[in-house]
Every structure is written in C-alpha cells, then in structure tokens.
Amino acid sequence: MKKVWKFWLFGLFGFIMFSFLVQTAQSLPTFSRKFETSCSTCHVSVPKLTAFGESFRLNGYQIPEGDEKYIKQKPTSLGAEPWKEVWPNAIWPGAIPGSFPLSAWIMFDGKAPLQGANKELIFDFPHEVEIFMAGILGENVPFFAEVEIEGGEVGAEAWLGFYSLFNSDRALNLRVGTFEVNPLPMFFDHLRLGKEHYLYNNWRMPGSENNFRLRGGKPGLELNGIVGSRFYYSTGILSPGGGLDGYGTFRFKLGGTPYNRSAPTEEAADKAIGVLPTGFWVDNAFELAAFAYFGKTDVAADVPDSFNRLGVGARWTYQNFDLAAAYILGKNNDPFATGATGSEVDSKGFQIEGSYYIFPWLIAEARYETLKLDDTVTLLDQKNTIVGLIWMLRANVKLVTEATFSNTSDNILNVRLIFGF
Amino acid sequence: MKIQKIMKAIIFALFIMSGSFFTLTLFPNGSSGENESxxxxxxxxxxxxxxxxxxxxxxxxxxxxxKKEYPPLEKHSTLDQKNLVFIPRVLPILKGTTVDFRNSDDVQHNIFAPGKVEKFNLGTWGLGGIKEYTFSKPGEVVILCNVHSEMVAYIIILESPYxxxxxxxxxxxxxxxxxxxxxxxxxxxxxxxxxxxxxxxxxxxxxxxxxxxxxx
Missing domain, CATH: 2.60.40.1120 (Carboxypeptidase-like, regulatory domain)
Structure with missing residues (x-):
C-alpha cells in the first residue's frame, strides 16, 4: 500500500512539473499544421473524435464541403487541374502535401496493482511511439500510414484511398492497404477515450492457434461510402492469416452532424445564449450500428477454423453525456483442431461505456464489459469494470488515470501520459 | 423696386436651401459637419x-x-468568421456600436466573449448565419470561437470617435x-x-x- 501512495505522489509531482514544463508546447500534428487549427477541432480528447472530426475522417481526410479554402499550408501541385481535360493523353493531376506530413504520438505508461501480493510499480517510459503520415494526394485520394514502435517491436499500417469513385460524392470509396476494421464506430478501439483496449475487440481464443482478434490492422480492400448523409456502410475482404475474410458494417445517425457535413443541421445547431459556450464536443445525436465478420484460418495442417463475429451497438450523445453500448456474438467452429463435431466455441460480449465532460479538459469515464466463451464448459467468463479520469493538460497533451477491476486478474491502477506533435 | 426685393429674397432663399442640401449630402449623419479647416x-x-x-x-x-457621449453610427460593424479565422482580427468601434457576427464558412462557428468588460456567448451556428451584439462598455473584449480554439479576435470599444x-x-x-x-x-x-x-x-x-x- 505504501508503494501505491509513492506512485500517486510521484504521479502528482510529475503532473505538476509537466504542466509547467509544457507551457510553451505549441506542437501540432499534421492536420493541425495543414489547416492551422487546434487538435480540438477534430478531437474531444485525442484520439476520440468530435462529430466534425468523424466527418473529416469518413470523407477521406477532407472537409466535406471542400477544404481548399481552409488549407493554410498549400500543397505542391503534381499537375494543373486542366490536365483532367486532356486525360487519357496525360497523367491525371495530383498533389503532395506542402511539407512532409509527419506527426508523432508518444506514450508513457505507469501501473500499480491495487490488490494482491505483488505490489511492484512499473514505469514504462516510453511505452509506445507512434509515427503517423496522413493527408491527401490531390482531391479524393487520402492516405494514411502509421508505424508503431512498442516494446522493441515495430508494426505498420498503411492505406491509400480513392474516394468519390464515378463522381459518387463519397457514396463509393475504395481503400487498399492494411487498416483497422471499424466494426462498431462507438467502440472503435483505435479512437477510444481511455487506456484499456475494449475487451471484445482485444480478445483472442485462449489456447488456440487462431490468433484472430477484431482490433489491429489487417491487409485488404474495402468499399465504403455515405448514402443520403446519415447512412454509412463499409464492406471488404481481408487476408490477415492466409485465408480470406469478409466483413460488412453499417451505421445510421439521427440528429447531430450528418456524415457528409461539417456542421449539424440548422435544427440541431446550438442556439443557446448564455455566459459560457456549450462544449465543442456537443453533438446531440443517436447512432445505431451493426457489423458481421466472417473468417477462416488454419489451426493445424489442413484443419481450418471458420469463425464469425456479429454485433450491434448504439450511442447516444447529449450535451456533456456520451453513452454507448454493444452486444456482440461470435462462433468458432473448431478453434482447437479437434476435428470433432460439437467442438464449436461460442462467444458473447457486452460492453457499455459512458463519459461525462466535467470541464473541457477533464472527462470522467466508466465502462463495464463482459466476455463469455462457452465450449462444452465455460472457458472464460470475464467481467471488467473500468473507471477513470482523462485530463487534457493541453490540446495535444493527455493524461489518463484509470482503474481496472477484473474478476480474472489483479485490479490495476493505470496512468498514461500521451503527447503529440 | 418691389419686384427687385422679391427677386433678391427668392435668390437668397435658394442660396440657403442649396447650402443646406450641400451640407446634408456630404455629412448625412451630422457626425462631422465640421469645416476641415x-x-x-x-x-x-x-x-x-x-x-x-x-x-x-x-x-x-x-x-x-x-465630450463623453458620442452617438454611435447607425451602420453596424461586422466581424466575419471565414476560412477558420476572424476577419478582421482587431476591430475598433465607438461605444454603443452594434457588431454583426457573421459565419462565412461551411463549418459551424461559435461566438464567445469570456472577458471582464463583456461576457457573453451567442451560441454556435452554420454558414451564412449572423448574430448581433451591442457593446456598451469601453475596453477590450476578446472574442473566441469555442469550436476552433485557435481563433481569436479583439474588439476595442472606445469612448470617442478619434x-x-x-x-x-x-x-x-x-x-x-x-x-x-x-x-x-x-x-x-x-x-x-x-x-x-x-x-x-x-x-x-x-x-x-x-x-x-x-x-x-
């Protein structure tokens, strides 16, 4: 217990010192530099997106109504626009970012068990370095690349998009590369608010050669698009483990900012007149989503394990509240290569997460999530409760203090400091 | 002789009227009217x-x-939000002037003044929207946009038109x-x-x- 107190004292000291040290930090990642705008234009708390940020992402890193006039860092032309008229007797004109579009996020982690015999404190400074490159190569050609360096290992994701195919006004877009499938937007692991990964997105079949999990980049092709401003779909084929997987998602949003707009409809706009403004995160809306993922991978020589994951989710955002829930079912036909009938393993997951903006720089979060794996007997029945506070020390400096209570492992206090530039 | 007097009177009246017309045309608000010399x-x-x-x-x-009180111009001043910046960044006005806050962007903007001289929030709105506010106290008012935290403008409210x-x-x-x-x-x-x-x-x-x- 004494060490836990030391940990808190150290953390508090570090927090205060860091607050002073970063007084002059003005560093802003790629898109901030390009548009000369703050991180908070797109993120309520990096990486979680605002409604505008989500529209920007879904529209291929472009402001839906056209972003040319907003760009402060002009791109370098790879051909004047009139060359389009000359095609196919010329290369279609493009552009590259005005400066190399490089950003970095660095994470420092610390954790301390809240119970059990082991009271060791662990400082993992840095835990992870993420280097991003993102932008557009001319209108409707977005790209994204990420290199993660974590624990001596290096991972990479990269994709190139061709949006608004056949002049479809972003109703038909193509992505090629390695990217994270976003099964339920309200639980998109890559854009989560806190530190802990979502249980259902993160789990792998214990004791199986099938290492599939929902989160993480997978190579493949994806078609996606926005239909009628409030309906979004994506479908694709992936090849994460030698086999060919397929998936489909859809989402539908009522109220708030439509997927193909930068601002809410006139009816939904904030007309409140008062002393303090409502938060930049406010987007009063209700969203529904569903997904299906089908995959197959070999778990032994010539023994495939076919599996599926099906889920539905909902998110309600109102003023300072954000509440999301999801129910996910799965089935693996033969994860342990027994070859016997009745060797299926069913999985069921439920997760609910709420957050409340106490101040623009202080967000409270609470999450409850379950995962149950049933063979002939129950293989796993995990229940996690996570409570935390997210401190935005600056728009690009974030501190997460989070306690995780689990019935399958020690309860843990996590602290994560993230800064980006 | 009488006709001569009447003619002189008419000419004098016309002269006065033309003078008034000239003055009103040049100084419609009566704000200056002072001879430049x-x-x-x-x-x-x-x-x-x-x-x-x-x-x-x-x-x-x-x-x-x-003189402490100068009548503000009837014409409103304008502070625009365009391409994610305030235009102009600095807007000096005479006390009592009404400012039109306009959004000329596709993205939504907010108008918020956190200061001591004037403290208000006009809300958040989209393209083409205009809201107005009359500034009745002298001093510096910082204008922010809650949606884009890098945006800032300064309205300087002055007591004289000079x-x-x-x-x-x-x-x-x-x-x-x-x-x-x-x-x-x-x-x-x-x-x-x-x-x-x-x-x-x-x-x-x-x-x-x-x-x-x-x-x-």
Missing part, C-alpha cells in the same frame, strides 16, 4: 518591435473634458480632430501602450511616429 489631422506610423508586421494597432485620442487602426506597414490617419491637447494612446494585443501628448491646431496635419515594445 476648423479641425486637424494626425497621421503617422507605428513600429511594432519584434513582430511580423506593424498592423492591428489601434491608435486613439483621450482628453480630459472631452481613433484609427494601422495597416500592416504601420501607417494610420485620424481626421476631423477638434483643436486641442490630447493624449495619444495605443492598443496592441501584445505590446504596451506608449502614451504621448499631442497638440493639434486648426487645419494642422500632425505627423507622429511611435514605437511599441512588448508588455512585460
């Missing part, structure tokens, strides 16, 4: 040390006993100044004012050069 002009430059340019400095006159804003090269010009001795002050978002006494005579064009240094 009865007033003076201050022109000059402001140099802002260690800044990218010398624009957005507000130069204004103060004088003890100067003010001017510098261009990027630091040049400014104030006209129709009644003769007298004034204190010339400046406002800049980062620089401190360098007040100086200025005496202006009828018909005089006074040239002034100032250098502003950073606030400590």
């Amino acid at each position: 009865e007033t003076g002009i201050i022109t000059g430059t402001v140099k802002v040390s260690r800044a990218r340019h010398s624009g957005d400095v507000v130069a204004y006159l103060e004088r003890e006993g100067l 003010f001017a804003k510098t261009a990027k090269d630091g040049n400014f010009r104030m006209e129709n100044i009644p003769p007298g001795t004034y204190t010339l002050k400046t406002w800049h978002e980062k620089m401190k004012s360098a007040p100086q006494q200025v005496t202006i005579a009828k018909g005089e064009i006074k040239e002034i050069h100032l250098e502003l240094k950073k606030r400590k």
Whole structure:
C-alpha cells in the first residue's frame, strides 16, 4: 500500500512539473499544421473524435464541403487541374502535401496493482511511439500510414484511398492497404477515450492457434461510402492469416452532424445564449450500428477454423453525456483442431461505456464489459469494470488515470501520459 | 423696386436651401459637419518591435473634458468568421456600436466573449448565419470561437470617435480632430501602450511616429 501512495505522489509531482514544463508546447500534428487549427477541432480528447472530426475522417481526410479554402499550408501541385481535360493523353493531376506530413504520438505508461501480493510499480517510459503520415494526394485520394514502435517491436499500417469513385460524392470509396476494421464506430478501439483496449475487440481464443482478434490492422480492400448523409456502410475482404475474410458494417445517425457535413443541421445547431459556450464536443445525436465478420484460418495442417463475429451497438450523445453500448456474438467452429463435431466455441460480449465532460479538459469515464466463451464448459467468463479520469493538460497533451477491476486478474491502477506533435 | 426685393429674397432663399442640401449630402449623419479647416489631422506610423508586421494597432485620442457621449453610427460593424479565422482580427468601434457576427464558412462557428468588460456567448451556428451584439462598455473584449480554439479576435470599444487602426506597414490617419491637447494612446494585443501628448491646431496635419515594445 505504501508503494501505491509513492506512485500517486510521484504521479502528482510529475503532473505538476509537466504542466509547467509544457507551457510553451505549441506542437501540432499534421492536420493541425495543414489547416492551422487546434487538435480540438477534430478531437474531444485525442484520439476520440468530435462529430466534425468523424466527418473529416469518413470523407477521406477532407472537409466535406471542400477544404481548399481552409488549407493554410498549400500543397505542391503534381499537375494543373486542366490536365483532367486532356486525360487519357496525360497523367491525371495530383498533389503532395506542402511539407512532409509527419506527426508523432508518444506514450508513457505507469501501473500499480491495487490488490494482491505483488505490489511492484512499473514505469514504462516510453511505452509506445507512434509515427503517423496522413493527408491527401490531390482531391479524393487520402492516405494514411502509421508505424508503431512498442516494446522493441515495430508494426505498420498503411492505406491509400480513392474516394468519390464515378463522381459518387463519397457514396463509393475504395481503400487498399492494411487498416483497422471499424466494426462498431462507438467502440472503435483505435479512437477510444481511455487506456484499456475494449475487451471484445482485444480478445483472442485462449489456447488456440487462431490468433484472430477484431482490433489491429489487417491487409485488404474495402468499399465504403455515405448514402443520403446519415447512412454509412463499409464492406471488404481481408487476408490477415492466409485465408480470406469478409466483413460488412453499417451505421445510421439521427440528429447531430450528418456524415457528409461539417456542421449539424440548422435544427440541431446550438442556439443557446448564455455566459459560457456549450462544449465543442456537443453533438446531440443517436447512432445505431451493426457489423458481421466472417473468417477462416488454419489451426493445424489442413484443419481450418471458420469463425464469425456479429454485433450491434448504439450511442447516444447529449450535451456533456456520451453513452454507448454493444452486444456482440461470435462462433468458432473448431478453434482447437479437434476435428470433432460439437467442438464449436461460442462467444458473447457486452460492453457499455459512458463519459461525462466535467470541464473541457477533464472527462470522467466508466465502462463495464463482459466476455463469455462457452465450449462444452465455460472457458472464460470475464467481467471488467473500468473507471477513470482523462485530463487534457493541453490540446495535444493527455493524461489518463484509470482503474481496472477484473474478476480474472489483479485490479490495476493505470496512468498514461500521451503527447503529440 | 418691389419686384427687385422679391427677386433678391427668392435668390437668397435658394442660396440657403442649396447650402443646406450641400451640407446634408456630404455629412448625412451630422457626425462631422465640421469645416476641415476648423479641425486637424494626425497621421503617422507605428513600429511594432519584434513582430511580423506593424498592423492591428489601434491608435486613439483621450482628453480630459472631452465630450463623453458620442452617438454611435447607425451602420453596424461586422466581424466575419471565414476560412477558420476572424476577419478582421482587431476591430475598433465607438461605444454603443452594434457588431454583426457573421459565419462565412461551411463549418459551424461559435461566438464567445469570456472577458471582464463583456461576457457573453451567442451560441454556435452554420454558414451564412449572423448574430448581433451591442457593446456598451469601453475596453477590450476578446472574442473566441469555442469550436476552433485557435481563433481569436479583439474588439476595442472606445469612448470617442478619434481613433484609427494601422495597416500592416504601420501607417494610420485620424481626421476631423477638434483643436486641442490630447493624449495619444495605443492598443496592441501584445505590446504596451506608449502614451504621448499631442497638440493639434486648426487645419494642422500632425505627423507622429511611435514605437511599441512588448508588455512585460
């Protein structure tokens, strides 16, 4: 217990010192530099997106109504626009970012068990370095690349998009590369608010050669698009483990900012007149989503394990509240290569997460999530409760203090400091 | 003889009427109406040390006993939000002036003043929307957009109409100044004012050069 107190004292000291040290930090990642705008234009708390940020992402890193006039860092032309008229007797004109579009996020982690015999404190400074490159190569050609360096290992994701195919006004877009499938937007692991990964997105079949999990980049092709401003779909084929997987998602949003707009409809706009403004995160809306993922991978020589994951989710955002829930079912036909009938393993997951903006720089979060794996007997029945506070020390400096209570492992206090530039 | 007198009277009346018409056409608000030879002009430059340019400095006159209440112009001033910046960044106005806050972007913007002089939030709205606010207290009002935290504008509310804003090269010009001795002050978002006494005579064009240094 004494060490836990030391940990808190150290953390508090570090927090205060860091607050002073970063007084002059003005560093802003790629898109901030390009548009000369703050991180908070797109993120309520990096990486979680605002409604505008989500529209920007879904529209291929472009402001839906056209972003040319907003760009402060002009791109370098790879051909004047009139060359389009000359095609196919010329290369279609493009552009590259005005400066190399490089950003970095660095994470420092610390954790301390809240119970059990082991009271060791662990400082993992840095835990992870993420280097991003993102932008557009001319209108409707977005790209994204990420290199993660974590624990001596290096991972990479990269994709190139061709949006608004056949002049479809972003109703038909193509992505090629390695990217994270976003099964339920309200639980998109890559854009989560806190530190802990979502249980259902993160789990792998214990004791199986099938290492599939929902989160993480997978190579493949994806078609996606926005239909009628409030309906979004994506479908694709992936090849994460030698086999060919397929998936489909859809989402539908009522109220708030439509997927193909930068601002809410006139009816939904904030007309409140008062002393303090409502938060930049406010987007009063209700969203529904569903997904299906089908995959197959070999778990032994010539023994495939076919599996599926099906889920539905909902998110309600109102003023300072954000509440999301999801129910996910799965089935693996033969994860342990027994070859016997009745060797299926069913999985069921439920997760609910709420957050409340106490101040623009202080967000409270609470999450409850379950995962149950049933063979002939129950293989796993995990229940996690996570409570935390997210401190935005600056728009690009974030501190997460989070306690995780689990019935399958020690309860843990996590602290994560993230800064980006 | 009588006809001559009547003719003289008609000509005199026409002369008076034409004079009135001339005055009203040139000074419709009656804001100046002062013969230029009865007033003076201050022109000059402001140099802002260690800044990218010398624009957005507000130069204004103060004088003890100067008439305190000037009727604000009926025409509204405008503060636009365009391409994610406020235009203009610095807006000097006479006390009592109404400012139209316009959104000329596709993205939504907010108008929020957190300061001590005026504290208000006009809400958040989209393209083409306009909301107005009348500034009745003198001083500096910082205007922010809650959606884009990098955006900032300054509205400087002044008690007399004798003010001017510098261009990027630091040049400014104030006209129709009644003769007298004034204190010339400046406002800049980062620089401190360098007040100086200025005496202006009828018909005089006074040239002034100032250098502003950073606030400590």
